[in-house]
Amino acid sequence: MAQITLIEAVTQALAYEMAHDESVVVLGEDVGVNGGVFRATQGLQEKFGELRVLDTPLDETTIAGVTVGLAAQGMKPVAEAQFEGFIYPMMEQIACHAARLRNRTRGRITVPAVWRAPWGGGIRAPEHHSEANEHLFTNIPGLRVVMPSSPARAYGLLLAAIRDPDPVMFFEPKRIYRQYKEEVPDDGEALPLDVCFVLRDGTDVTIVTWGAQVKEALEAADELAAEGISAEVIDVATLTPLDFDTIAESVQKTGRCVIVHEAPKTAGFGAEIAARIAEECLYDLLAPVERVTGFDTHIPLFRLEMKYLPSTERVVEAAKRTLANS
């Protein structure tokens, strides 16, 4: 079985679903001949033609609104926002229409669409190319916000997202697009949405994260283990609707929690998880919840970028503080 990267898993999932469901169409700027700026759609236009892999005019609003129209007509569009920083013009269509057409028509019109976007920093990209803004979408009812953290989860979750009857934001952490390979069988098996994945069992502290930061969380767990501290690592994967039960179960076991994300701290999605822990698990806690996040600043250009991103060291220190504070 072939070992593939996360970006190759995205391509593999798109190709599988396009071959098995002719209502699936891919659209966006550069997705055709060029195969996308990250090559996520490489080879798809040759296989499926210019109408099912459509190079659109360069207008994000058009891409988002046409996607709504396609989905409302029973197609399953997968739209690409070239970078997360270019998604802002799409938000009106996503918030005002994609996320609410089912509700405002009592189920008569639905939007089974996916918006893919390369997400986050760490690749020395130009300005506006490194945004981590998943929290802007987690506050919109009717949307699923999904972020894979490995090639296998990218494949399985993207298949699930395309098959889901509701609109899905699928944020791909581009820092780990080509970081490592793993075996991903091209068997069309989807992974479940709306569930967290427990990647590592532990008893002393729960580390909750998603996307690219799963790497730092697992590295931190290794370092902590070397010092005799047992960390449980949870990949949230679907941010909304949130599977809080899995997080609560873990926090009830460990009594400690560190939430890690790349987005700015204030009103980031970590704040939601911390608030839910305060509401529902306060008396299980042995120490205050820690958050390791980006700063409340713009993501800097690349000379300072790595100083912005949460590091493994910061996660380890936060976990140790929760033990020291117990």
Added chain:
Amino acid sequence: MSIAAKFEIEYLQYLDAEGKQVRDDLPEFANDLNHMVELYKLMLSTRVFDAKSVALQRTGKLGTYASCLGHEAAHVGIGSAMKPEDVFAPSYREYGAQLYRGVQPREVYMYWGGDERGNDYQKEPARHDFAWSVPIATQCLHAAGSALAFKIRNEKRVAVCTIGDGGSSKGDFYGAINIAGAQNLPLVAVIVNNQWAISVPRKIQSGAPTLAQKGIAAGLYCIQVDGNDIIAVRKAMGDALDRARNGEGGSVLELVTYRLSDHTTADDARRYRGEQEVKDAWAKEPMKRLRNWLVAKGVWDDAKEEAWKNECDEWMDNEVNAYLETKTQPVTAMFDYTFAEVPADLAKQRDLALQLDKKAH
């Protein structure tokens, strides 16, 4: 100096303000006087419906309502030219077109009366149309996406969107006609130019002498039409739909009309426009000219007018009663349509809402 491109915009009108024919080449449908009477009757229904809606709002039985007074020719002209299999993406006052396509007055009352079920049109072909779009011009892209779906599936269907003169200033409108031109999509984008975007007049929207010409930049066929003349509207729409259906591409139609009412029942147009302007607009309104024309042809008279008005009143009264008798949705309805299935986390909030509701009773 050489010329890279040149253009002109045709203006189409068959009936003047008094209902006199200004050209002899009437389209074929206009020679069918029974059909023309049907169009007139629906225009009159629309006007009676509109008056009833405003009265309901004034007596506290509807929320804010957007009137369509003065748009009857434009809206009925659009709806009557479309085929059932086409898709309509309207903004929020195109009732005349929607009534033609099967939207029931009770559904409009329900929507403006605060009940989402008003958007769940029960009858075809409206059932497969989009619901009203409140964010301006965003629906143009839904029509373009629908047109793209028709092209991908090789279906002989056309997507029609309507916007106002204000809506033609938005990027969404340009994005829709632009991709329609680039992909040769079966899209008919109709600008219902009623001269006012709430308090902002047409001249503030654009320096272009016509709004129709905006379609030139997108490579579409463009025409300006007397939007108070239903023969002209019906003809221009029919031609545009035929071209789109035959793979000859999209069109932009500018229907020049006038908003005789306030923007909505929450607006007071006297704050920003003069009485004389409105008086002049009433002289050109769409009902009178078609009525005069039909009377001159001997197929309409005061007695028929009165009889049909009475029928409309009865129809609308029934619809109002049906609306007023509709029970409010259960509190759980706000959860049940957020996703296809209520996610576990949301189900907990649904239970809470149910408990609170029971407690309140």
